Amino acid sequence: MIDLIKKLSEAFGPAGREEETARLIRREVEQYVDETFTDVLGNLYAVRKGAGAKIMVAAHMDEIGVIVTFIEEKGFLRFSNVGGVSPFVLLGQRVVFADGTTGTVAMEKLDDIKKLAFDKMYIDIGASSREEASTRVKVGDMAVYQSQVSEAGNRIIGKAMDDRAGCVILIKALQELKNTNNTVYAVFTTQEEVGLRGARTASYRIDPDVALALDVTLVGDTPEPLYPMDVTLGRGPAIKVKDTSVICHPRLKGALVELAEKNNIPYQLEVLVAGGTDAGSIHLSREGVPSGVISVPCRHIHTPGEMIDLLDLENAVRLLVAFLEEPVDLEKIFPCQAG
Amino acid sequence: MLLRRLAEAPGVSGDEGEVRAILREEVEGRAEEIFCDAMGNLYARKGKGKKPRVMLVAHMDEVGLIVTGYEKSGLLRIDKVGGIDNRVLISKPVVVGKDRVPGVIGAKAIHLQKPAERKKAIPLENIFVDIGARSQDEAEKMAKPGDYVSFTAKTVDIGDNCLCGKAFDDRAGCAVLVDVLKEDYDLELTAVFTVQEEVGLRGAGVAAYTVQPDLALVVESTSASDVAGTKEQGHVTKLGGGPAITLMDSSYIAPQTMVNFLVKIAEKLAVPYQFRHLATASTDAGRISQSLEGIMTGVISVPCRYIHSPACIISQEDWHNTVRLVKGVLNAIAEGGLPT
Numbered sequence: 001m002i003d004l005i006k007k008l009s010e011a012f013g014p015a016g017r018e019e020e021t022a023r024l025i026r027r028e029v030e031q032y033v034d035e036t037f038t039d040v041l042g043n044l045y046a047v048r049k050g051a052g053a054k055i056m057v058a059a060h061m062d063e064i065g066v067i068v069t070f071i072e073e074k075g076f077l078r079f080s081n082v083g084g085v086s087p088f089v090l091l092g093q094r095v096v097f098a099d100g101t102t103g104t105v106a107m108e109k110l111d112d113i114k115k116l117a118f119d120k121m122y123i124d125i126g127a128s129s130r131e132e133a134s135t136r137v138k139v140g141d142m143a144v145y146q147s148q149v150s151e152a153g154n155r156i157i158g159k160a161m162d163d164r165a166g167c168v169i170l171i172k173a174l175q176e177l178k179n180t181n182n183t184v185y186a187v188f189t190t191q192e193e194v195g196l197r198g199a200r201t202a203s204y205r206i207d208p209d210v211a212l213a214l215d216v217t218l219v220g221d222t223p224e225p226l227y228p229m230d231v232t233l234g235r236g237p238a239i240k241v242k243d244t245s246v247i248c249h250p251r252l253k254g255a256l257v258e259l260a261e262k263n264n265i266p267y268q269l270e271v272l273v274a275g276g277t278d279a280g281s282i283h284l285s286r287e288g289v290p291s292g293v294i295s296v297p298c299r300h301i302h303t304p305g306e307m308i309d310l311l312d313l314e315n316a317v318r319l320l321v322a323f324l325e326e327p328v329d330l331e332k333i334f335p336c337q338a339g
Numbered sequence: 340m341l342l343r344r345l346a347e348a349p350g351v352s353g354d355e356g357e358v359r360a361i362l363r364e365e366v367e368g369r370a371e372e373i374f375c376d377a378m379g380n381l382y383a384r385k386g387k388g389k390k391p392r393v394m395l396v397a398h399m400d401e402v403g404l405i406v407t408g409y410e411k412s413g414l415l416r417i418d419k420v421g422g423i424d425n426r427v428l429i430s431k432p433v434v435v436g437k438d439r440v441p442g443v444i445g446a447k448a449i450h451l452q453k454p455a456e457r458k459k460a461i462p463l464e465n466i467f468v469d470i471g472a473r474s475q476d477e478a479e480k481m482a483k484p485g486d487y488v489s490f491t492a493k494t495v496d497i498g499d500n501c502l503c504g505k506a507f508d509d510r511a512g513c514a515v516l517v518d519v520l521k522e523d524y525d526l527e528l529t530a531v532f533t534v535q536e537e538v539g540l541r542g543a544g545v546a547a548y549t550v551q552p553d554l555a556l557v558v559e560s561t562s563a564s565d566v567a568g569t570k571e572q573g574h575v576t577k578l579g580g581g582p583a584i585t586l587m588d589s590s591y592i593a594p595q596t597m598v599n600f601l602v603k604i605a606e607k608l609a610v611p612y613q614f615r616h617l618a619t620a621s622t623d624a625g626r627i628s629q630s631l632e633g634i635m636t637g638v639i640s641v642p643c644r645y646i647h648s649p650a651c652i653i654s655q656e657d658w659h660n661t662v663r664l665v666k667g668v669l670n671a672i673a674e675g676g677l678p679t
Contacts, residue, residue, distance in 0.1 A: 072572060201633030
């Protein structure tokens with residue numbers, strides 16, 4: 001599991017440029033599914049065919065990053081953010097482009113650090129002229145944090161746990177999934193960080209009976225946390241009740257809770273007060289899709305040092321496998337949906 | 340020139356009728372099928388049934404104001420339709436409603452403003468449209484709540500082959516589409532003139548659903564900020580630098596294959612081009628690319644200084660080069676298929 005996390009966390013995949021991550025994931029799942037394919041937005045589908053309900057499970061491949069908007073005469077790169085990047089977290093960090101070109105993020109002279117903003121910052125790739133810089137980087141190229149995975153006890157630190165952790169859960173579940181009558185559409189989605197975009201077109205394509213998203217969620221167990229969250233690292237996967245993009249289908253949420261209890265899987269209930277996930281666009285697809293979310297508690301989200309707990313991950317895999325193996329009785333769970 | 344006439348027509352979001360009428364007349368005879376949908380989008384299609392199916396998109400609407408009520412004095416209360424800087428509004432001539440009642444956007448004169456007031460933009464609640472009415476009764480006979488208020492500006496020649504006027508965003512794109520329709524391409528082409536882009540890309544989603552294209556190309560007008568007070572890295576695009584290719588904005592990330600495709604065609608045809616150096620704002624591409632199962636979408640823009648004002652400037656050379664690039668894209672697809 002750690003090897004897989006390491007491989008995916010360190011892979012390059014800012015929103016809109018997820019190809020490398022998709023390639024790695026495809027290799028992991030190919031032999032465990034009936035077919036894999038991609039679409040116009042770059043979503044990767046891995047399908048296990050069955051006669052029962054059509055279940056879509058989404059985990060997003062993309063991570064936050066930066067995009068080069070301008071190359072200065074002296075070779076410095078001006079940039080804009082791709083997704084929710086904090087200028088304060090970014091300052092002083094190393095960033096890396098798809099081809100391995102590395103730069104460090106610096107700032108112009110400021111009289112007040114509170115005024116730090118992307119237009120006062122630049123990436124230095126060690127070039128001394130526009131010509132030299134242009135041989136390595138082009139306007140429109142994206143970069144991500146350069147960050148290697150570290151193990152910290154039973155916990156893992158690295159970039160892009162949001163949402164490679166979700167990708168790992170989905171890969172593992174496909175590998176461990178034995179008998180299921182359901183048709184499982186595992187979708188590794190794109191462009192979640194910039195507006196839940198890949199999931200929107202994927203859910204339209206699949207038209208699922210029911211959907212789950214796998215993503216990270218904030219925790220409230222750190223000093224003066226950003227938000228008062230009743231989710232703790234290491235206490236099990238979180239079953240989402242609501243965030244700012246979706247109110248999870250209460251019966252689906254209930255079914256997940258029941259499954260966790262039946263199988264003695266630790267879980268927590270999650271109300272995320274700031275943030276959304278792929279379920280936000282999936283549940284509004286077509287005529288509506290009953291949707292739920294299994295979340296991985298994660299500290300320091302959107303920094304190069306996102307931290308997750310291995311046990312939470314393992315338990316999330318167990319919960320997902322249990323869900324996918326169970327027949328989904330649409331008439332019982334979603335009486336309004338059936339027929 | 341069609342662009343001059345298109346730019347002068349009032350067509351604030353939701354009130355695109357006049358622009359649509361001009362376009363309908365212009366595309367007559369250049370397309371086999373011309374129709375509208377419930378939102379008011381106008382479609383002109385040729386080569387029906389051929390493969391692949393390509394959609395060109397330009398929005399008809401422009402930013403403006405809408406009447407919300409009256410002051411006792413006879414001034415009209417207004418709200419904005421789309422994104423306009425309050426500082427741009429002041430003292431501009433406008434027309435109100437279907438009858439084009441002339442008016443002006445009034446505000447307190449500088450010598451009547453308190454020192455604190457001079458320091459900041461006048462808030463919208465203190466900005467009114469004055470149609471010369473002396474009382475609410477008189478104003479009620481001249482304008483109704485819901486009437487649209489549009490900037491009024493003649494399109495004039497300025498400098499070296501440039502045009503100055505209003506609403507080049509996105510009548511410039513509309514005019515490109517009409518010009519492109521003059522020629523035939525070996526594919527199914529639908530030119531769509533969309534509504535309500537400025538208030539949230541609303542027409543485009545419906546259009547994408549209606550056409551279900553294999554590829555969509557949005558022809559827009561975008562900020563050229565190569566003006567005083569902006570450092571070079573802040574220039575979104577440069578006037579005269581050629582059509583701008585979008586890499587990313589608030590609602591859309593260009594697929595790398597699309598960027599490479601557009602660049603290759605521009606270079607082959609020796610059309611000057613530039614990248615749009617800004618990753619915010621949005622266009623119809625945001626909605627279209629996320630429609631149905633996902634649609635391969637590109638954006639090409641005509642650079643425009645002082646965008647969203649009644650005194651925009653575009654270069655006719657940029658406009659002509661945009662036409663060349665769009666035609667080049669269609670020919671490339673007809674000959675070599677979709678970008679992969």
